[in-house]
Amino acid sequence: MKMSVLEEKLRQKNLKITPQRLEILRAVQNHQCDHPSAELIYQAVKKRYPAVSLATVYKTLETLVQIGEIRVAIVSDGKTRYDTRMDRHHHFLCSACGGVQDVEMRMDCLETCTPESLIGKGTIHRGEVIFHGICSGCEAKQAPAPNTPLL
């Protein structure tokens, strides 16, 4: 997203444009594949803006969520991780290392139908798929290849 669009969004909500916010947004954009935690963003921002406070990072990430610039990724790994892509995509969670990878996949059924068991229970805004499994990196570590001698 272009800066000017973000600035517009901020102004519309009486939010001020500060160097901290711009740096944090930049860090977020540089970590599109990472599903970064607040701490990771903090470390990245500190490199260019050493005086930032972790509290500011937390507050700013919350603000970015509020204005719909980023969202919280659904991962349950004990810390909040952010999804900096707002377009439709899905996730693959590695049960071994906790890593998150994006999955590109059309699931038209998720866009169109309301499952019967949800009728009358509320309004669906979107559906996403979470795949659970073991990523190739962890597979390599955990089990030797089939015909690799152990010694």
Place this chain on the structure above:
Amino acid sequence: MKMSVLEEKLRQKNLKITPQRLEILRAVQNHQCDHPSAELIYQAVKKRYPAVSLATVYKTLETLVQIGEIRVAIVSDGKTRYDTRMDRHHHFLCSACGGVQDVEMRMDCLETCTPESLIGKGTIHRGEVIFHGICSGCEAKQAPAPNTPLL
């Protein structure tokens, strides 16, 4: 699941059958729809077994996850919530209240296909759908019905 089956599982792993574990399992089974947190289970167990410690609840829930009796629900609401149903189902998360509801839905495509963007990235064990939206309870609170006068 019948107690005897659980007891069998515990014995197989050299885990002891204690009153605390049985009470915690009972509480878990009584909260199939709640996706309960450790704290909620603790409160429920305390009613029948006032001396339990919260630490024991945490440890036991972890044990139950290890033996495949329950699993961690993917919800990212700041605390760990457990899913006491191990069969295939999906979830509806209310963005307003954080509530989780089960969704029954066949998604054969999730069982069979590997999305192209995942090929070579690891091994999928299962896929689940997360619906995001607003539950009917929160809808009622947040917006007056269309033709309800405001005053």
Place this chain on the structure above:
DNA sequence: ATTATTGCAAATCCTTTGCACCGGC
């Protein structure tokens, strides 16, 4: 000038850990 934002430190919430005692087997 006004009002939001920052940075710090303290506080809070959830969860884990160390350890002495207890209880299933």
Place this chain on the structure above:
DNA sequence: GCCGGTGCAAAGGATTTGCAATAAT
């Protein structure tokens, strides 16, 4: 009796909050 389990209190990690100083409009 052995070894795992329990309960307590303390520690740990992530996030939030109160507040005075600062900076954006």
